[in-house]
Amino acid sequence: MIKTRINELLGIDYPVFQGGMAWIADGKLAAAVSEGGGLGIIAAGNAPAEYVREQIRIAKSLTDKPFGVNVMLMSPFVDEVARVIAEEKAAVVTTGAGNPLKYMKAWKEAGVQVIPVVASVAMAKLMVRVGASALIAEGTESGGHVGELTTMALVPQVCDAVEIPVIAAGGIADGRGFAAAFMLGAEGVQMGTRFLLAEECSIHGNYKERLKKAKDLDTIVTGRRLGHPVRGLKTPFTRDYAKLEYTDISDDELEKKGEGALRAAVIDGDAEKGSFLAGQVAAMISKEQPAAEIVREVCEEAEQCLRESAKWVR
DSSP states (O other): OOOOHHHHHHTOSSOEEEOOOTTTOOHHHHHHHHHTTSBEEEEOTTOOHHHHHHHHHHHHHHOSSOEEEEEETTOTTHHHHHHHHHHHTOSEEEEESSOTHHHHHHHHHTTOEEEEEESSHHHHHHHHHTTOSOEEEEOTTSSEEOOSSOHHHHHHHHHHHOSSOEEEESSOOSHHHHHHHHHTTOSEEEESGGGGGBTTOOOOHHHHHHHHHOOTTOEEEEOGGGTOOEEEEOOHHHHHHHHHTTSSOOHHHHHHHTTTHHHHHHTTOOTTTOOOBOOTTGGGOOOOBOHHHHHHHHHHHHHHHHHHGGGGOO
16 A cells, blocks of 8 residues: 555545545535545635535534645635634645635644645745645646646656655546656645546536546636636637637626636536536546545556556666
8 A cells, every 4th residue: 555644644544635626525525535545625615614614514424534625715705714624623724826824823723734735836835934734736737727837847846845745736537647646756646637526526417427528638728818727628618718818808807707607517517608627637537436436446556557667677
């Protein structure tokens, strides 16, 4: 079995994180991943604090194993959500879209491990200075909000720049990607897109069917003009949005065009108006499985890849 500092830090069996996907990663999914030996993560997104508290308690009712909460630091409810996380004593908080320094003291006093998502070496170093326990280095291949650097380029540079454990994310969906992440210096992986087809994932059936039919070139990045690029499947919505970015439409109007699109995909399965977020590995996943089986399968594949890699050394 693969064991790293991440296992020891968090008390989990496998160094596999489930991505904190807004509108998607709820208490039920997080608990299923944690029960399977990985680290399930509830997505706070732009949700109010009481929703986050409810999902934490749902997860606690389903597992006694560690799980985390992903906090989007640009959320209008972030202060209240941060307080709920400390009160409920979630094992881990992962953060994105900002600097978590304001909340670090309260989280640490509550025994919460803070693991920020970073997309650059500069941000990685800053997160170490503010007291991060580990880092998630996420490449642009991922679904949802993306940076500029690829996982292959970002992860080794972050690993070289810091001494705390690094989890690789972006473009990882199986044991081959997991094994490659280890070769880049990572001590664990985070997967989002792969868990969209977990049986415990509650997204609309149309969302899952689109993923099963995805091809290698079926994702697109929109939102670069507004400074917050997002990767998802090519749909009527994303194609139209991409075209609008090159018109004289105002930024405010462009922003409004995207409101409710993710909910339309996740809850309604709306093929026309929905934004079906997914990473570039979407074409690599085609079957629904229990979350625990996904965790175990990926780790077993990685172990096999790592054992067999010696055949290339002469």
